[in-house]
Amino acid sequence: MTAIAPRITPDLNELNRPFWTGGAEGVLQITRCQACRRWIFPLSATCAECGEPTVYEATSGQGTVFTHTTNEYPYNPAVPVPYNISIVELADQEGLRFTTNVVGCPPEEVHIGMPVRVQFEPHGEVFVPVFIPVFIPVFIPDSSGGE
Numbered sequence: 001m002t003a004i005a006p007r008i009t010p011d012l013n014e015l016n017r018p019f020w021t022g023g024a025e026g027v028l029q030i031t032r033c034q035a036c037r038r039w040i041f042p043l044s045a046t047c048a049e050c051g052e053p054t055v056y057e058a059t060s061g062q063g064t065v066f067t068h069t070t071n072e073y074p075y076n077p078a079v080p081v082p083y084n085i086s087i088v089e090l091a092d093q094e095g096l097r098f099t100t101n102v103v104g105c106p107p108e109e110v111h112i113g114m115p116v117r118v119q120f121e122p123h124g125e126v127f128v129p130v131f132i133p134v135f136i137p138v139f140i141p142d143s144s145g146g147e
């Protein structure tokens with residue numbers, strides 16, 4: 001199991017609680033407009049497009065790397081470097097992006113357009129969404145059969 005680096009976790013409030021605690025159920029939840037159905041991030045109680053109220057809904061948790069960088073500077077000595085910082089665009093809506101970390105592979109293997117899916121780092125009550133690579137299965141012919 002990979003060690004989990006320390007993080008500065010957010011203060012939970014009525015608006016952000018489902019986003020930061022949904023990971024307990026393995027679900028990335030984001031506010032969504034009930035009138036025009038747009039996902040709204042940064043989180044908001046009202047729609048940035050039409051002004052109607054939002055509620056939390058579960059996203060697919062699937063996305064792609066929009067852009068990325070590798071941090072090599074030890075800003076926090078407790079956090080091992082290098083590590084990835086990415087902006088991931090969720091598959092649920094064009095332009096639905098947020099800043100996160102791609103983990104589960106060396107930082108140099110992260111690339112633009114890489115398919116990723118959410119997983120969560122538990123920090124007490126808060127579950128921080130990070131992303132791991134989705135490896136496309138490669139077909140390997142079975143050579144053990146008859147020939």
Ligand SMILES: [Zn+2]
Nearest residue numbers: 033036047050
């Ligand atoms: Zn709306």
